[in-house]
Amino acid sequence: MSIVNTLSLESNRQIKINFDGGDLSSDAGLLLIKEFVSKPGIDNLLGKVFKTNDSALFRYHTDQKNLLQMIYMIIAGYFEDDTSDELTNDPVFKSVLEKDTLASQPTVSRFFNRMDEDTLNQLLMIGRILRKRVYRIQMPQAVILDLDSTLLDAYGKQEGRAFNFHYQSNGYHPLVCYNGMTGDLVKIQLRDETEYSSTGVVDFLQPILDEYLNDYPAIRILLRGDSGFATPDLYKQCEENGT
Template identity: 30%
Template sequence: MIRDAQTALFDFFPGRTIEIHQVDEQVSTDGGLIAFRELDKKLGLTESFAAQIRDPRADPTQSLLSVIRQRIFGIIAGYEDQNDHDTLRSDPVFKLIADRTPDDHDLASQPTISRVENSVTAGDLIRLEDWFIDRFVESFDEDPDSITLDIDTFADSAHGTQQLTFFNNFYKDNIYQVRVITCAENDQIALPVLLYGTAHVSLGAADDLTRVINALHRRYPDLHVTVRADAGFAVPHLYEALDCLANVTFSIGYQMNSLMQEKCEELMDLTLKTFETTGKTTKNYMHLQHQSRNWSRAYDLVIKCEANEQGTNRRVVITNRPGAEQYPDGTYQEYADRGESENRNKELTVDLCADRLSDHRYMANLFRTMMHAVSCNLLARFRGVVAEAPVDSGPDADGIPLEAGSEHRKRTEGNRRRRRDPLGRGRAMTWRTLVIKVAARVETTTRHVRLLIPSSWPHADYLWKVSRSLASFAPSG
């Protein structure tokens, strides 16, 4: 039904006017978001997440679970701020996600969401940390033989005077630091942490990694775990903590200081001469054992020397990985593969806006970090559900398999996989374009709720594929 309201008129079309009318219908621009709610039902993510929080409100109109679902599904759809829900609270799809019909009362407003986020206690957050670790351990479809954990941080610029934001000289800004432990095999965030602005990035990292690894070993006693981190985590107590854990190896970036430069000077000269002769990017690797004065023992170091058109580059990795002496190139390449995990962190910040922590209280902002992490994990699980079986590219002309190939070859093959399987390899923005962002009219009957989408929508085949994959998906355990 067309409302009796003002009409927008345009006359650019030859011979006819174009009119825009507002109609009394239940319409949403995020029709495909329903598929995420179906996956969430099968996994029980938002329900179990909300169960960790003790809601202090008495007989609230908006349940804690409903508010959390608003925020988590809103983040997935590209609505990262509380303010967005002042307009989304009457959206029929968001109501369905919260287990309400489109005609039910509206969802939570921004002030209600803010009160919920600010009511979270330290005890709630500790329980949520345990929840993240437990859900990560349960996230594998089959018992793994080995996995790789990457630990990294990113900056969240302060929005005003927020608790525990300080000026960080490296970032030249007042910030929080978000630290995440992620899994290279399934893209899951095992544990998100919010550090104060001037904290060393390694603060508590040994304890957090130990918690995650011990939980994995309780479930999978023979599991081998590899830990990778950049040079910010190159601190002796982290090496020693990981060294004490059974079935754990690590590769951590190490500072290129004057001593390391001296030790690899001859190799750097050789690398540069080779590049000048061939004109092609040249990389060489060397191994050495080194023990600093504050280390309890000597560790293996692998040094990469590179020369290309942009100049020279040296990198050092400290490791306890077996075979580092015999295969320094393979050891370094295994470490360099952590670049894919950094892409997941970019997705968390750029696509899912986890660097938009605007509450005043530190604990509220940690809670928001955790909701962003749940959104990221739900999307990663969906990628796994719809992913097509990878095509084995086989060895190259020299008989070298892809795993041992060059960075360029791996990057090229990764781009091919993304083109072949845009959902199984796609980031949040791809999912929004191909699945989530579709206009839908919602009709409710006594037996059904129907979402009617345009027949002209060019990406409908992706939504049907998602629906079929969900129908056959059953979580392990």
């Protein structure tokens, strides 16, 4: 039995049949995500505001593209950075990132290792800028800041990993703040698993209150949290900030 590598139809020589498979992808939905990212200018914003502590004069895989690659990968369900090696020639990922190839796993790991406290502050600033763009379209009358803590499972011997009796699990216990009206994440801060729910909440919350009081003085600020956040210091902070 002969194997057909390429077959041209006699009725139309422009049509060819083969078994190469072509450039296939199961992640075509990312093209719509790309459209959403471009509308408020998130991709351009990352290029202007986001920069790791990098001494290299030139990189083909820039910080902006590396961050966008990880965002698209997570949205598509690829949570491990080593999956970037499998996606390096995926046509949809190359299209949304506007690159010939994706950054490899070692490149992504080096990218993560360059992140520091300044990088995290840049990400918080990006969130603040995006909130301004959204509020220009429609300014809310009130915002509900939902305080909470959650479990991030960790495996191995990562720094700060510990056992939490409440969750009966090893990992981290970060502080989180969501916009209770929209579900958007406003801020998150990593802590080790032994920290109590409200530990460090006053310092965590103050920059958020400063942003809303300075940028949107007309918005009424409401704070919501469970009993783990019922502390005198937090009550005092709310009173001092009109919250």
